[in-house]
Amino acid sequence: xxxxxHELIYQPxxxxxIFVYDFFPGGDFGVAIIIVTVxxxxxxxxxSKKQIESQKRIQEIQxxxxxIQEKYKNDKEKQTKEVMEFYKKNKVNPFxxxxxxxxxxxxxxxxxxxxxxxxDAGLVVNNGDLYSFVRNPGEINKTFLGVVDLLKxxxxxxxxxxxxxxxxxxxxxxxxxKKEELSGGKNKKEENKEPDFAxxxxxxMLFFGPLLTLFIGAKFAxxxxxxxxxxxxxxxxxxxxxxxxx
Numbered sequence: 192x193x194x195x196x197h198e199l200i201y202q203p204x205x206x207x208x209i210f211v212y213d214f215f216p217g218g219d220f221g222v223a224i225i226i227v228t229v230x231x232x233x234x235x236x237x238x239s240k241k242q243i244e245s246q247k248r249i250q251e252i253q254x255x256x257x258x259i260q261e262k263y264k265n266d267k268e269k270q271t272k273e274v275m276e277f278y279k280k281n282k283v284n285p286f287x288x289x290x291x292x293x294x295x296x297x298x299x300x301x302x303x304x305x306x307x308x309x310x311d312a313g314l315v316v317n318n319g320d321l322y323s324f325v326r327n328p329g330e331i332n333k334t335f336l337g338v339v340d341l342l343k344x345x346x347x348x349x350x351x352x353x354x355x356x357x358x359x360x361x362x363x364x365x366x367x368x369k370k371e372e373l374s375g376g377k378n379k380k381e382e383n384k385e386p387d388f389a390x391x392x393x394x395x396m397l398f399f400g401p402l403l404t405l406f407i408g409a410k411f412a413x414x415x416x417x418x419x420x421x422x423x424x425x426x427x428x429x430x431x432x433x434x435x436x437x
Contacts, residue, residue: 196301204231204301206325209316213328221335224302224414225421231298232425238294239426243433248283299418306414310342341414348416349408353401355423360400362430 204227212223232239259277263270278284308317314331321327333341339348408416 196297200297200301201304202320202322204298205305205320206322208302208305209321209328210325212331213326218328218332219335220331220333221339221341221414221417224341224417227302228418228421229425232422232429235294236429238290239429240433242290243430245284247434248281252277252281252283295422299415302418303411303415306341306412310412335413335417339413341417342412344409344411345413345416346409348413348420349405352408352416352420352423353405355420355427356404357398357401359423359427359430362427 207230208220208223208227211226212218212220215222215226256274256277259273260270263273309315309331310333314333316327316329316331318327335341339345404419408419
C-alpha cells in the first residue's frame with residue numbers, strides 16, 4: 192500500500208510541485224502549492240460536480256424521506272428497507288459525498304509528506320523522487336511571498352482556511368433553508384416529529400469542520416493551510432456556479 196501511494200500519489204504531486212516551482216519566476220513554493228491545488232481541483236471538477244448535485248438532490252427529497260421515516264417510525268427494520276428503496280428509486284446515493292472528501296484527504300497527506308520530506312532534506316530536492324524530465328531547482332525557498340515560513344504553522348492562514356470552511360458549510364445550509372421556505376417545508380418540518388439527522392449533522396459540521404481546520408493549521412506547516420484554504424475557496428466558487436446554473 193505504501194509503495195502504491197508513493198508511486199501513484201506522492202511522486203506525481205512531488206514532481207508537479209517541483210516543476211511548477213522551477214517553471215514560474217520568483218521561486219515561491221507557496222505559489223507553487225496554490226497553482227497545484229487549483230490544478231488538482233480542476234481535475235476533480237466532474238467528481239465535485241456530481242457531489243454537489245447529489246447533495247442538492249438529497250435536500251430536495253428530504254420532505255418525502257421524512258414522511259417515510261414518520262410512517263414507519265415504530266418499525267425500524269421496515270423503515271430502513273423503505274428508505275433504501277426510496278434512495279434507489281430516486282437514484283440517490285447518500286454516501287456519494289464521502290469519496291471526494293477521501294480524495295481530498297489523500298492529496299492533503301501527499302502534500303504534507305512533500306513539505307516534511309523537503310524540510311528533513313534541508314530544503315534540497317530529492318533526485319530519487321524526480322522524473323527524468325523534471326529539472327532539479329536545487330535548494331527550495333521556504334517562504335511564501337517573502338513573509339510566511341511554509342515549514343512552520345501560520346495562525347492567520349489557518350484562520351482564513353477555517354473561515355472558508357465555515358463559509359462553504361453555511362452556504363449549503365442557507366440554500367437548503369431557503370428552498371424549504373419557498374416550498375413551505377417549514378410547516379412540514381414542525382409536523383414531523385422524526386429528528387432531521389442530516390440537519391443535525393450539518394449544524395455540527397458547521398463548527399466542527401472549521402475548528403478542526405484551525406487546529407490542524409495551528410499545529411502543522413503553513414503549506415497545508417495554504418492548500419486547504421485555496422482548495423476550499425475553489426470548492427465554494429464552484430458550488431456557487433453550479434447551484435446558480437441549476
